[in-house]
Amino acid sequence: MKPHEMTAEREVWYRSKTFKRFRRNPLAIVGTLLLLAFVLVALFAPAITANQLATIRTARPCLRDLGIKRTEAVSVLRNPLNPVFWRAVLVPPKSCYDIPRDGYSPLPKPPSKKHPLGVSGDSYDILYGLVWGSRTAFYVGFLVVGISLAIGIVVGGISGFIGGAVDNVIMRVTDVMLSFPGLVFVMIVAVIFGNGLLQVMLALAFIRWAGYARFFRGDILRTKSLDFVDAARALGGSPLRIFVKHVFPNAIGTLLIIASMDVGAIVLTAAGLSFLGLGAPVGYADWGQMISFARGYILGTAQGTPFDFWYVWIYPTIMLVLFGLAWNLLGDAVRDALDPKS
């Protein structure tokens, strides 16, 4: 679309310095394209892995929950005109997140026609795990950011709006939260409330809100001191109305952008925890879990060459790093664009 075809508002945005700085940054384009690729892979996971679903016997619970037969799996899951296609894409049953295993052999097998990226130890299909793992990655990232952002906005908003003693107490609480080590906190949660993906996500969200609360409070205080807020007060607006109508909408923008760029970092952290065994159970489509599972095969067989089982650990680690890279490239470009100094 060319600038002259746009509505006035969009043209203002398109011509704005911030967006221009973003557009002209080649790294931003690379990051955006990478991320787009991940989104497409995650979204169309059922279509991409239709062959695995059709040929591997242990994928049956997923097909059963979708209500299709093995013989028709490929034709249905790759046909956008079929309603089941969209059901699998938008609301896939939980059982589809279990990586199907082709037999029970403990030894990994190299890539073949049936398993394009090979099978890892205990015969889990690697391609399936990677593709569905990207769904898990987005899910974990967005959920953790969403929850911690919601808490952060409420707490930071209260702190900035009321101020005084309340503000002081809240800021001391955030001090404590920020100086509480994240990994150890997740360990405590896992040992007390049980070990699982949900517990780990909640623990991460609970440890991260303090940073957002502080950031938001700072932005509120900055916005509060601007002239247009004084003008609104002079016009006789009540404190609550001024806060809701003028301060809040003007203060929240930067926080939302900064926080949304944290998704990559959170996915890397969560993968690290899964690697330690805190989070998704064995066999769940999650990159960290797959890397953790690959640990025993990194050095190859006892007598053989070290790269005997390269496919077991190379693919998931590369996926994870590319995912992190995509978000960080994007985040870096956004931060540069927002900060005129750099």
Place this chain on the structure above:
Amino acid sequence: MTTFIIRRLLQLPIVLIAISLLIFGMMQALTPEQRAATYAKSEQQAQHLDAIIRQYNLDKGFFVQYSTWLKEVLHGNLGYSKQSHEPVLTTIRKRLPVSAELAIFMFLPTLAFGIWMGTMAAIHRDKLIDQFVRVFAIVGWSLPTFVMGIWLLAVVYGYFHCCGIGRLDDKYMVEFAQGTLKRYTGMMTIDGILNGRWDVTLSALKHLVMPIIAYTIVASAQIMRVLRSSMLDVLNSDYVRTARAKGLPERVVNIKHARRNAIIPVVTIAGLMIAYLLEGSFFIEIIFNIHGLGQWSVPATLQLDFPAVIGVALLVGLSVSIANLVVDILYGIIDPRISFQ
């Protein structure tokens, strides 16, 4: 300055109490029997949990329980670990030097490399080295330590048979076990020197090579980014131009005038890094099989060994708080303006 330090010192106990309250509050989700395990001093005591429940007021109200628990913790009773088959404090005493040694050896090269590359990038802006640092920084930022560790393990150890995992070559471990070599500090590099055996120290250093590389590549990226951008800011400032106009050598301008001021944000980052160093070493310990705190407490988590996890949490909480304190005071010394606020 003194009042600043004193005020900051007074905050420490408050933070520590808050952390212990948080941990103890979460422990309330456990049954009294499970909590009782964190009070037992030995295997035998762990068999008689109902006696412990009575002795330590576990059937009483929250604050009675909390004060009893705090008293035990302050006396060094952290309970008995199923994972290591000994009291938690004993295990911590054995393993803390290992993790601390690892942390020190990981931190110093990271700081040095990060500051060096960050300075080079800023001085030679848009030259080849700057482009390299920028790519390195963003890739390093996206690379978790455990992934880097796995890659190094496969290539350096698996393919080139270099450097070795664990802490020492086997023959030296045998000597330590037999008693021909004595453990003084628990840090192998220092124990080697104290025993007068340079070969032991050398072996220990060799085993530290991979952990150091893995951590340095990942963590120095952040220091580079921050130093580069703050240094670019400073290099554009008036007083640097004045220094150049005076005819000072370029080197003196860059290092003495510009970097002195540009380094302040690095202190913040480095402080955060020190605080999380102990945690970061957990991954390294598990990948390279180093018998430190993480290599014990992470499996302990999976085995539901409450006393071990809570003991380590208290220790890490304490070390993070102290690290934050030291960094704040350091900050005040480097930039006197801060202590007046």
